[in-house]
Amino acid sequence: MGDYIFESDDTLTRTHLGALEDAFDAVSIRQLYDVGIRSGWKCLDAGAGSGSIARWLAGRVGSSGEVVATETDPRLLEGLHDDNVRVLEHDLTRDPLAEAEYDLVHARLLLILLSERERVLDRLIGALKPGGVLVLEDFDVAGAGALLAPEDGDAEVFDRVLETYLSAMAVLGADIRWGRHLYAALRRRGLRDVRSVGHAEVWPGGSSGCELIRTNFTQLRRQILDRGTVGHSEWRRAVELLDHEGFAMRSFLLVANSGLR
Template sequence: MSGYVFGTTDLVDEQRESMQRCLDPITFARLEDLGVGPGWRCLDVGGGGGSVADRLGRMVGETGSVLVTDTAPDGLCTRGNVEVRHHDIVTDELPEAEFDLVHARLVLLHLPERRRALDRMVRALKPGGWLLLGEFDCTWLRVLAAPSAQDGAAFSRFHRALCAVLEQAGADVEWGVHAYRAVQELGLVEIGSLAHAEPWPGGGDGARWLEINSRQLEERLLGTGPVTAGDLDGVRASLGDPAFVVSSYLTISTWGRRPVDGWQGRAGR
């Protein structure tokens, strides 16, 4: 199976909630920085639990509107100025030159066809419209403190296996870093990026998210080799213990603007 590995797994609602609690403050700050405001027409690709679409809906007000898409839109509901659409960013068309803002968080990282999807997202921007991506560099995550060296080593084996499972499905676990160049190659201007990392202590939202991932992907994780069922039990115990602390993933926001005039898209297209 390639693409998004968490789509049909258990605990998706809890996963979405912990993800949103970890990442919404970062994303919301970037939306403020870009000046999203009344009257904007926005697209949130792969909107998941809908927190970003809800926020955008409030920011753009009655004169603006938000389209939020997902291949699994069960966590989303149409209300007010927020419209939900079942949509696959890899295979389904988008309207061209329609949006003032196109946003995606932790979607393209998973998709082997991320460049095609990104190209489509950029073509959906109005001239002068903003693209905002929020993506991880998964290789950043480290054990910061552990009650024992064995706890730290078991977590590291688990995390290596998690990255291997994602990569087997076509993910780019360093996409957060690669996104800047991809945006540049599409001819956007005023490109910027900002990276964020913080400690994720056991028992907190970030640790809970990782623990959920360990359950959602248990079979695949055990299939990769180095991680054992005993490791996973230990890792889950560690992720509930405030004395066990990992760094968060490096969360990299990357943005760029479609030129107002003369934009041709990717060279040679």
Template sequence: MMRTNGHLLGHRQGLTATEAGARLDAFAPLFDPTTFRHIEGFGLGSGWRCWEVGAGGTSVISWLAKKVGPTGRVLATGADTSWMAPVARPPVEAHVHDVGADDPPGEGFDLVHARLALVHVTDRQRAVRSMIRALRPGGRLLVEDADPALQPLACPDEHGPEQQLANRLRQAFRTLLTRRGVDLAYGRSLPRLLREGGLRGVRAEAYFPVAAPACAALESATIRQVRAELVASRLATEEDIDRHLATVASGGLDVATAPMISAWGRKE
């Protein structure tokens, strides 16, 4: 199983399927266009062998499967693969795997991709080395992770009490992450880590959505998932959370996500 830094938002944190699913459902409209744009730039096509690391939803897996076709392969790995059942059919395979502790589940991959996965892995350097090792010569690695320290606010335009409350709750959430050992500045280190791993042509971009409907959906789902821990830690009250969730549901907040850093490179 994947040994993490006490992942607050993993599939196995006592969450209902609806609670976990709501957050994953928000990832696709927010981040899939950016992810797909980068991967298509690599020339992804029929017959490619792909490893999707720490898969957190089915949208990327399904998209890759359509692109590689019946002659390709999409290996999706994570701590819990039971939820992958709807897409676990050829060319998709689902394996339980810990990228920070286990050997690579194969070699010769044309593409290895990890999105919002490594920040929760204890041994991130080993994880990056493992993914690079799994690539064929000329293969591409794309790693995408958040950098909450780069932009820490839920509402960058803090013009009133509701925005102030949103930002206070975002800070409380960041406090919980820090207590679990999460590196809030991890995303910005990705280009350097890929270069240190020997990749060539390393590039990176940051994606920072503001005021999209999926931003509000992600905010609501995240706060609901960590609600009990926020209250138990005395970082927020039930009244604070109810008020914030109501404001988000009303559409009265321009909610932002933490910037997602996408970094990619090629193995020689």
């Protein structure tokens, strides 16, 4: 399956992307900053969402550099107006990608959602210039779940809905632990100086991280309920908990893997 799992109406999609940026942009920027991006670099931000990381990259590479931000739906990138940013409507599973073109290739939470992730990974590596840097960020969901809940039984309900959601994701073609496999995948492909850094935290109810999960639960509501392991009342309670001040959960582990071609 090459299609994006979270296809939905515009409002939910934008809420999803906004919560994702609020929850993880600071983490991603720290990883990219450590790469040592310089003025004049040409960068690819694949699956750029609504463009927040592409915008940051544009500030780093300056007027002598260029950032190519790709999305299957370019409407999501309509807020990108930097002179050194080029928005490209592009599907990595189908459309060609220039060879040996970029000093940096970045993608966040993209490969995890693609059943053709191994083939797409090869294409992203091929897009790097010799010596170019690859930075890929993906989830390893192991360990995520409720840490605090307002009423007896709430934590069990939430964890059951979360597990059903993750099972639905896997059926749709996602590899929900892909973040842990990337290190070996990059080493096998001959990248140099491969590094892997993970980030996890506690998300209290009402936080950007919980808003991200709430939106995901809503986008995959039908798939969650169709599995038959949780009912509508349990799904609804899990959604309510994500906005409750007496709730907290351990986040997914976001694993940043980098290496040099």
